Amino acid sequence: MTTQALDRPAPRKPIDWWRWAGRVFLTFLLIFTVLPMVWMVLTSIKSQFAALQYPPQWWPAEPTLQNYWRLLDPSNSVGQEFLRYFWNSFYVSLLTTVIGVVVAVPAAYAFSRFRFPGRTFLFFTVLLRNMFPAVVFLMPLFLLMRWLGLVNTHGSLILTYLTFGLPLSIWLLKGFYDNIPIQLEQAARIDGATRFQAFLYIVMPLSTPGIIATSIFSFIGAWNEYVYAYTFLSKQDSMTLPVGIQRFFTEFATDWPGLMAATFMMSVPVVVLFLVLQKYFVRALTEGAVKS
Amino acid sequence: MAEVVLKDVVKNYGAMFAVNNVSFTVADGEFVALVGPSGCGKTTTLNLIAGLIPMSGGDIHIGDRLVNDLDPKDRDIAMVFQNYALYPNKTVFNNLAFPLQMRKLPRAEIDKKVQSAAKVLDITHLLERKPRELSGGQQQRVALGRALVRDPRAFLMDEPLSNLDAKLRVQMRSELKRFHQDLHATVVYVTHDQLEAVTMADKMAVMNGGFLQQYDTPANVFANPINTFVASFVGSPAMSLIPLEVASNGTQTVLQSSEGWELPLSPINARKALAASTKKVVLGARHSTLKLAKSAVPGSVPGKVYTVEPTGDITFAQVFISGAVVNISLEPSVAIRPDEMVFVEFDQERIHLFDGETTMALTL
Amino acid sequence: MSIATGQGTAVLAPTLKSKRVGPLQRIYNHRADYLYVLPALLVMLIVIAYPVYYTIELSFFKTPPNLQMKDKVFVGLDNYATILSSSSFREVTMNTLIWTVFSTLFAFLIGLAAALALHREFIGRGVLRALLLIPYVVSAVAASYVWKWLYHSDFGVIGALAVQFGLTDKPINFLDNLHTVLPSLIVVNVWKEFSFAMIMLMAGLQTVPEQLLRAAQVDGANAWQRFWHVTFPHLKSVSMVTVLLLMVSNFNSFIIPWVMTGGGPAGASDIWITQIYNIAFGRQRYGVAAAYSVILFIVMMTLGYFYVKALTRGDESRAG
Numbered sequence: 001m002t003t004q005a006l007d008r009p010a011p012r013k014p015i016d017w018w019r020w021a022g023r024v025f026l027t028f029l030l031i032f033t034v035l036p037m038v039w040m041v042l043t044s045i046k047s048q049f050a051a052l053q054y055p056p057q058w059w060p061a062e063p064t065l066q067n068y069w070r071l072l073d074p075s076n077s078v079g080q081e082f083l084r085y086f087w088n089s090f091y092v093s094l095l096t097t098v099i100g101v102v103v104a105v106p107a108a109y110a111f112s113r114f115r116f117p118g119r120t121f122l123f124f125t126v127l128l129r130n131m132f133p134a135v136v137f138l139m140p141l142f143l144l145m146r147w148l149g150l151v152n153t154h155g156s157l158i159l160t161y162l163t164f165g166l167p168l169s170i171w172l173l174k175g176f177y178d179n180i181p182i183q184l185e186q187a188a189r190i191d192g193a194t195r196f197q198a199f200l201y202i203v204m205p206l207s208t209p210g211i212i213a214t215s216i217f218s219f220i221g222a223w224n225e226y227v228y229a230y231t232f233l234s235k236q237d238s239m240t241l242p243v244g245i246q247r248f249f250t251e252f253a254t255d256w257p258g259l260m261a262a263t264f265m266m267s268v269p270v271v272v273l274f275l276v277l278q279k280y281f282v283r284a285l286t287e288g289a290v291k292s
Numbered sequence: 293m294a295e296v297v298l299k300d301v302v303k304n305y306g307a308m309f310a311v312n313n314v315s316f317t318v319a320d321g322e323f324v325a326l327v328g329p330s331g332c333g334k335t336t337t338l339n340l341i342a343g344l345i346p347m348s349g350g351d352i353h354i355g356d357r358l359v360n361d362l363d364p365k366d367r368d369i370a371m372v373f374q375n376y377a378l379y380p381n382k383t384v385f386n387n388l389a390f391p392l393q394m395r396k397l398p399r400a401e402i403d404k405k406v407q408s409a410a411k412v413l414d415i416t417h418l419l420e421r422k423p424r425e426l427s428g429g430q431q432q433r434v435a436l437g438r439a440l441v442r443d444p445r446a447f448l449m450d451e452p453l454s455n456l457d458a459k460l461r462v463q464m465r466s467e468l469k470r471f472h473q474d475l476h477a478t479v480v481y482v483t484h485d486q487l488e489a490v491t492m493a494d495k496m497a498v499m500n501g502g503f504l505q506q507y508d509t510p511a512n513v514f515a516n517p518i519n520t521f522v523a524s525f526v527g528s529p530a531m532s533l534i535p536l537e538v539a540s541n542g543t544q545t546v547l548q549s550s551e552g553w554e555l556p557l558s559p560i561n562a563r564k565a566l567a568a569s570t571k572k573v574v575l576g577a578r579h580s581t582l583k584l585a586k587s588a589v590p591g592s593v594p595g596k597v598y599t600v601e602p603t604g605d606i607t608f609a610q611v612f613i614s615g616a617v618v619n620i621s622l623e624p625s626v627a628i629r630p631d632e633m634v635f636v637e638f639d640q641e642r643i644h645l646f647d648g649e650t651t652m653a654l655t656l
Numbered sequence: 657m658s659i660a661t662g663q664g665t666a667v668l669a670p671t672l673k674s675k676r677v678g679p680l681q682r683i684y685n686h687r688a689d690y691l692y693v694l695p696a697l698l699v700m701l702i703v704i705a706y707p708v709y710y711t712i713e714l715s716f717f718k719t720p721p722n723l724q725m726k727d728k729v730f731v732g733l734d735n736y737a738t739i740l741s742s743s744s745f746r747e748v749t750m751n752t753l754i755w756t757v758f759s760t761l762f763a764f765l766i767g768l769a770a771a772l773a774l775h776r777e778f779i780g781r782g783v784l785r786a787l788l789l790i791p792y793v794v795s796a797v798a799a800s801y802v803w804k805w806l807y808h809s810d811f812g813v814i815g816a817l818a819v820q821f822g823l824t825d826k827p828i829n830f831l832d833n834l835h836t837v838l839p840s841l842i843v844v845n846v847w848k849e850f851s852f853a854m855i856m857l858m859a860g861l862q863t864v865p866e867q868l869l870r871a872a873q874v875d876g877a878n879a880w881q882r883f884w885h886v887t888f889p890h891l892k893s894v895s896m897v898t899v900l901l902l903m904v905s906n907f908n909s910f911i912i913p914w915v916m917t918g919g920g921p922a923g924a925s926d927i928w929i930t931q932i933y934n935i936a937f938g939r940q941r942y943g944v945a946a947a948y949s950v951i952l953f954i955v956m957m958t959l960g961y962f963y964v965k966a967l968t969r970g971d972e973s974r975a976g
Contacts, residue, residue, distance in 0.1 A: 022772065025769055025770070026770065029770055030787065033787060033788050033790070033851075037790065037802070039802070039806060040805070054810060054811055055816050056813055103695045106692040106693070107692060109692060110690075114686065114692070116683070117683050133952065135910055136707075136932065137704075137711075139942055140707035140708075140711055143725065144706065159702075163700065163704055166699060167700075181375060181377065183373045183375055183377035184377050189363065190342055190369060190448075191365070194365060195363075197394070202379055205381045224795030224796065226795070226911050226915075242795055242798075256805055260802070263798045263802060266797075267794040270793050271793055274786075274790070281789075286856055346685070
């Protein structure tokens with residue numbers, strides 16, 4: 001390095017190898033990430049016959065939207081089922097999200113603001129829920145749901161989704177509340193607000209971004225959930241998308257283009273939600289783990 | 293406006309006592325500064341008066357009411373916070389209106405009161421802005437306005453000037469003082485800056501380690517600091533303190549340095565020094581009472597110049613005496629250089645003596 | 657020991673009055689605070705405390721296959737013995753370890769490299785970041801189907817590409833081969849979660865003080881040295897949390913192996929979780945599955961301990 005610098009009287013900007021390595025790496029990573037999705041879309045606009053060819057049609061010779069029409073047409077049985085699953089997923093995810101936020105907001109606020117005995121212990125008990133896999137809860141929860149008479153209802157899913165949604169929601173929201181200066185509430189209380197009014201009028205509006213972030217997370221989590229839905233629901237018409245699409249494409253020989261179209265449709269809501277609210281999503285993901 | 297009375301107020305977190313048996317009375321219309329280094333319990337004391345944190349013991353009266361168990365909203369006080377605590381999602385107008393809205397005043401009256409408070413503070417043109425669009429000084433005024441807009445029994449201020457730059461701070465200091473005089477407001481003012489306390493307050497309460505050290509007028513605190521902590525905290529530069537030992541050289545009572553020299557004491561000072569619990573005595577002197585000599589004169593002790601800081605009209609010299617740093621103010625014409633050996637002359641009338649063991653001032 | 661000065665009041669340090677409060681008194685003083693956490697705690701209690709307790713209890717019983725739990729028989733540690741002595745336990749544990757360690761390692765390394773490459777501002781950075789994050793957002797079920805199609809033994813695009821580039825003469829049967837199945841699944845898993853590590857580390861990179869990097873540059877450190885001596889130490893705690901979260905989620909992942917291979921062929925991609933599911937809902941031996949779950953709890957609790965430790969660094973100092 002030093003000799004090179006001596007050889008050259010006029011200092012020229014050297015090639016930044018690191019930067020180039022980074023670009024090459026990112027290009028490969030992008031291909032790795034995007035290619036499966038591209039192939040999914042390409043397959044979904046092929047006919048069954050065109051998909052099952054070797055070597056494959058790299059580009060569909062006769063692109064068709066027929067697979068999508070079939071899924072979205074309520075007049076045939078496939079479309080009926082698909083739309084029903086879609087609605088079930090939406091309804092379960094939405095309720096989970098709303099109830100989760102309503103319950104998590106006061107809890108997160110308390111964990112952020114109050115120093116009551118047992119606070120740390122309770123908080124980490126809540127967090128530790130994240131450490132347990134869904135599968136080990138399956139059986140006792142299944143029995144519990146049977147006892148509560150909730151098997152084959154969406155109530156069983158909502159209740160279950162709350163348990164893995166809540167710890168995360170509480171953790172995320174606590175991070176947001178931690179960042180709202182306590183003096184704002186103190187000022188409000190001196191200005192004549194009760195503790196609850198201070199929370200309602202001052203803290204709540206300020207924590208809107210946190211609530212949005214938390215909602216996205218719990219919605220996506222519920223939308224994508226598979227294990228409980230797979231176990232708790234056996235009736236066709238109560239199934240959610242991840243379980244449902246599996247059912248009706250493996251009954252006979254797999255209709256890959258149809259499956260890819262369904263997979264695409266299933267991914268659209270979460271990807272759109274993510275793209276629109278990306279800022280909140282990223283913030284929520286990293287909240288708590290990174291302290292500046 | 294009303295008086296504020298604290299009696300044996302205690303706040304502890306387990307074994308940690310943030311505020312320990314603090315009692316003082318803020319008379320109606322009085323401006324009292326709570327001063328002390330960070331962590332001394334002054335802000336905690338203010339929060340206890342406001343009711344923002346629960347007390348562990350003692351009583352607080354505001355006016356004729358015992359407020360121990362009252363919520364902050366029912367104590368009828370106003371508070372200005374160090375970071376202003378302006379509601380970021382509300383406009384300046386709504387920030388000022390909030391305390392009135394909470395008290396369910398009619399709309400027209402709210403409007404009138406906000407406008408008049410804004411006029412007093414000269415922030416009328418800012419009413420439609422959000423706090424983040426304001427400068428530090430403007431935010432400060434809005435915070436003050438939010439306190440002014442209703443007629444509280446007392447104002448509590450938590451370091452309201454410390455986030456301002458030096459020039460603005462001096463300007464706001466005089467405005468605050470003026471505001472207090474005009475309103476005859478009862479003010480409890482927390483600051484770590486003793487200069488603010490001395491210049492603005494009718495009385496100052498010096499705190500350290502959760503204890504109230506001294507509660508008196510700034511002049512009295514300055515003239516008669518109760519212990520070495522207060523002595524070293526109040527005044528700029530602070531009082532110089534030299535740890536010595538009291539001894540007798542046969543005829544006279546003297547203060548003895550480990551460096552070998554002796555400082556004879558006047559009869560009154562001798563009696564004070566002999567009243568100390570042990571032989572250890574701390575000699576205190578303010579910079580303006582000390583004189584510098586190039587050669588030994590009676591009542592002087594040797595020292596070595598450490599730094600010389602000219603400030604224009606006064607030059608401050610720091611001199612090592614018996615291991616302690618002593619501040620002396622000099623005429624700018626006096627020519628001395630660092631590392632020069634000098635003699636410092638003490639005025640027996642104006643020195644302070646403290647018990648080396650208990651740190652308390654020695655008096656008769 | 658009070659000394660009067662002038663006309664002012666002198667207040668001296670009085671002796672500490674003991675104002676200690678018992679724990680019950682403290683709980684009573686804070687009773688209103690618990691109201692805020694109560695709804696959350698209630699839900700957690702029903703759906704977590706009870707299942708955990710029940711799982712531990714069941715692990716000591718032989719259970720009837722019909723879920724009539726009143727007919728269960730106490731068998732002590734038999735279920736544990738069954739698991740530990742079973743022929744497949746070693747193989748499945750090995751698979752679990754390979755799955756967890758390699759998934760975590762590659763997801764973290766790729767995520768780190770991507771975070772570093774994306775740290776510098778350039779046109780299209782936001783779009784790129786969003787694209788890279790999509791696999792993390794879509795459901796694992798969707799990912800599994802897509803990759804199952806990509807890996808398809810006859811019409812899979814990966815096999816076809818390999819032939820096209822002359823790497824093999826006929827398509828590889830990725831998911832039906834004992835040696836390729838687990839690595840193939842790990843690729844899917846890494847595809848799905850590397851961007852999580854990337855996002856975490858990107859956030860971590862923002863906490864690296866620019867001034868320190870400049871100072872290091874002035875001191876003559878090259879790019880690698882700056883990374884090693886300045887950037888990396890700042891990423892330590894984020895990396896800890898990221899690795900732990902990845903490990904936990906990989907340890908617990910069920911969907912990818914379940915949907916793609918169901919643990920096959922011949923158990924070559926069976927991991928603890930799929931095994932537990934099979935024992936419980938395939939063979940209906942709930943007691944054994946419960947005992948398996950308890951073993952998993954213990955491993956998770958160990959990881960959980962480190963997770964909490966990594967997280968609490970700094971949290972307590974903020975409490976005041």
